[in-house]
Every structure is written in C-alpha cells, then in structure tokens.
Amino acid sequence: EDQVTQSPEALRLQEGESSSLNCSYTVSGLRGLFWYRQDPGKGPEFLFTLYSAGEEKEKERLKATLTKKESFLHITAPKPEDSATYLCAVQAAENAGNMLTFGGGTRLMVKP
C-alpha cells in the first residue's frame, strides 16, 4: 500500500527565516511526486511534479527536491503570503488511473 508521511504537521517561521518541509513516501514504483499548496477554503493548487531521484524544481522562494525515499520543500526567506498548508502526494507507476495518494500536509505560518 502506498504511504505518504509529512513532517512537521505545523511550522511557525518568522518572515525571512528559511526552513524545509519533509515528505517521506513508500510506493511500489514511483511515477511522480507532487507538491500542492492549499489555502483555507480553497482546493489544492499545483506547485511541482518530480519524477526521479536527484531532480529539483524551483518557483520563486520554493525549491522541491527528490530522493528515493523522500522529498523536501525548501522555503527560502519566506513571506507572510507563503502561509498555507503544503501537501505532498505520490502517483504509483502501477496505478492506471493516475490517482494521487496524499500525505496529511504541513501547515506553515509565517509571521511578519
């Protein structure tokens, strides 16, 4: 069974204080690992897809990296508008339907 565990569950940062969110996964053949951002009352918003170990992707203050067992979302010099819940999900290669298995998320709060 595919499993995704995210840590920490919640993270409080001061504006400008860089940190990383962790996503550990077990999957029978990884097709892709996805990061989403979710704001209160909204659906998840797609950020990145990573396909193979060693791959990195960047968008503004966010950088996602991938190993064979985990992914990190690095946040550099965060701003209050980066406050949200960040969700990690995996897509298994054997999964014909391409559905995603999600972790529980990390709730990030950035204080000015």
Add this chain to the structure above:
Amino acid sequence: GAGVSQSPSNKVTEKGKDVELRCDPISGHTALYWYRQSLGQGLEFLIYFQGNSAPDKSGLPSDRFSAERTGGSVSTLTIQRTQQEDSAVYLCASSPGPNSPLHFGNGTRLTVT
C-alpha cells in the same frame, strides 16, 4: 481559462436526506477524480473516471455513495441517507492525461446535522 467548478460551495442537510454534489471539470480533461477531506485529515480518494466510465471505485466508503459522469464532462456525486460522519469537504479534480497533475476545484463543504 476556467478551472474546475464545483457546486454548491456549501451544503447543510439533515441526517437521512440524500445530497447531490456537482463537478464541472476543465474543458478537454478526460480524467476526473473525487476526493474527500475531513477536518484534520488528509485527502481521501473516492472514485476516478476516465471518460464516462469509472475503472476504480475502490475508495467509495459505502454503497450509499455513487457517482456518474455524462458526456465526458460533468460529474455528480450522490450520497444517500446521509450520516453525520459524511460531513467533510468533497473535492473534485480533473487531469488531461497520464503524468499530468490534477487540477482541483474549491470543493463542496457538506455538513450533516
């Protein structure tokens, strides 16, 4: 362009009543997914459509839950004889095909009183 649209955005119903939740996917997206997000819980997969057929219904919690998709577009999730444990946000997502990310709507918040 238009994203995934879900209606209603909020639904309050009495225990035992039936409810229908609607999803309009992004035009041209062949795959459609329903997920459920309960307070403090992660996203739980319910059902997946490819075109009008549902190859995977494994996530539906009970036979009170059903879903259909017509014309390869709009989908309806129906919950019969609602129970309080059905209270959650029901999210719909669509995707253009394999290896593509899912694009989510803003969900329907269902409250069963």
